[in-house]
Amino acid sequence: MDPLWQDDGATDRGLHEEALVVDIAGFEGPLDLLLHLARNQRVDLSRISVLALAEQYIAFIERARSIRLELAADYLVMAAWLAFLKSRLLIPQQAKDEGPSGEEMASALAFRLKRLEAMRDAASRLVNRNRLGRDVFARGAPEHIPVEKKSAFEASLYDLLSAYASLRQREAVMQVTIEKRQVWSLSDARLLLARLVGDMVEWTALDHFLLRYMTGPKERATAIASSFAASLEMVREGRLEIRQDGAFSPIYLRQGPNPLTAEILAEMEAGRD
Amino acid sequence: MTDPQNDLPGMRPAEENGGAEEMRLDARAEQEAERIAEALVFASAQPVSETYIAARLPRGADVPRIMARLKSLYADRGVHLLQVADHWAFRTAADLSFVVQTDENEVRKLSRAALEVLAIIAYHQPVTRAEIEDIRGVQTSKGTIDVLMEAGWIRFRGRRRTPGRPVTFGTTRDFLDHFGLEELRDLPGLEELKGAGLLSGRIPSNFHIPMPLGDDDLGEDEDPITQLDLEELGLLAPSGGDE
């Protein structure tokens, strides 16, 4: 059978049961890492312990942080979300807090893992089919090319658009580029978070988890300041609502009247880096 | 260009035999039509469309029927006639790959990411980039999309009628041809995936996982906690009666 991945995936991907080597280089993002951890539970994905999974993931991230490994924001946001999920699963829900139940969040996660795994399987079945040029061959000495007489010239929409985009991009790069910020902005985090969680329809106390995973102790003060500003901005846009019951009590967030759609999200992300 | 109808013997329309009934080809003409279709498809390395074939056959030729006949004629041969969407192509029989393969023919190796994106586009099309990223949980690099575009396997399909009108991706006929699929419905496991709700953005209503951690799912290095343990730890009052 043809090796499925060019980089020969699983074997050199850092994680083995015994030695939980902290190396995220081989992983395609947090979901991939989670899926790998879930597979180590050696059970059908619909029977995994989401709680155990969350703990393993968090432990993994903590370890990476302790040896000061640079982790991409995606991994940290996932850690924050899983920590939140864990608290939801362990602490009985309070009546006033109507956020999604731990069970709902867990099954959302399990669904995403299962869906990703299904696509992986589909990809491997696809790539192992009889492929043209490998298993099955076309006429080696074609005598003619059938031309539907639409045009004597060929170009796809993709050719056209990429030609235009790279032309304009060339023109644009002469301008200044903005220096990368030192601190996670909350809007960054919120975007990534929204992508992970989907819509937060109900009041959700997330800041606590976000701050814990998104920042180191040195940056915390600036992170709080900039993230507060960012969240106010989002409230003003109607993307978000904020609630706090008293000084120093948790800050609750939920979707505003003008929520982020997946598409707006994609645009904002595209503009982010 | 000359009208093929006049160049081929036996292809007189049925009217000539009296009657204004629909034209049909007689047996000999049908045989000629078959030869033409065969030659057209055989001559080309790319799949040839039914419209292209039809335009070169005498009027009244039943292209689907002719192609079906040709297909069965070649079913046991070393070369097969395959359908790709509404196109046709001759390809060597898959069971002979070991003899036909040479060292020269190399198939493009796809990166893990590219393969995953390709599968997502194939199974979920039309699909936007945001949706692909939602499924994979990571951003898709421009390079990945480029590789698939350059291979000619994916294309822009259109634009979603939602705010922002995002561009949607889909697969091409070359994709079908490359992976030996007659149509998208032949994608392996498509029906099961659909049935399991795994091709949707939402959690299917029948999707359940046992939550929270079931009592029996203990780690290997873990013993079940007992009533006695709890009492011992002072977490429960010693059970004396019925509460």
Added chain:
Amino acid sequence: MTDPQNDLPGMRPAEENGGAEEMRLDARAEQEAERIAEALVFASAQPVSETYIAARLPRGADVPRIMARLKSLYADRGVHLLQVADHWAFRTAADLSFVVQTDENEVRKLSRAALEVLAIIAYHQPVTRAEIEDIRGVQTSKGTIDVLMEAGWIRFRGRRRTPGRPVTFGTTRDFLDHFGLEELRDLPGLEELKGAGLLSGRIPSNFHIPMPLGDDDLGEDEDPITQLDLEELGLLAPSGGDE
């Protein structure tokens, strides 16, 4: 590579039936050998030698006999198996060459320059040649414009009411058809280009992508182009008759 002989059923050498006589294939094995020869000739870019075929057939296969049989099998078909010296190749039956050899106009790939100019015209229309050059930063050769005109994708739209009254370019209906667009508004804008990964995020805030002006709308400073203009520009021969 494994020896094909062991992979194919029915290819036991004749010795097994006793006797030290020359190996021969049984009927089924012969049929397999025929399929292999067929596939080999089909997939090869050059005519294939009998030695090449023999090397890939089970020992004992009588190549000349197999090829002769294949040849007669194809004798009435739309494709013939031909022998040239001791090489074999498939060719369209001579009496059908007219179907295959019609419109030999090759499809040409549009050059990078032409693609860029076409894209600028599409997005920035109505646009003059000077403006195109300003965006691309290089002169546009007449050939490039000609190619796009010939493809039928661009047209003269009007004339700018500025000194010299330069001609403005726009795209045609054929352009929309070819690229699968319903209307010019379907051209992806800034956000969609970013969303599709074609523009990276690192672009200045004053960067914008114009919304092309629809077909029938003339720019404010634009006059429609007339027959007279075209003649004056030497683009049309002076009209004498109805033509």
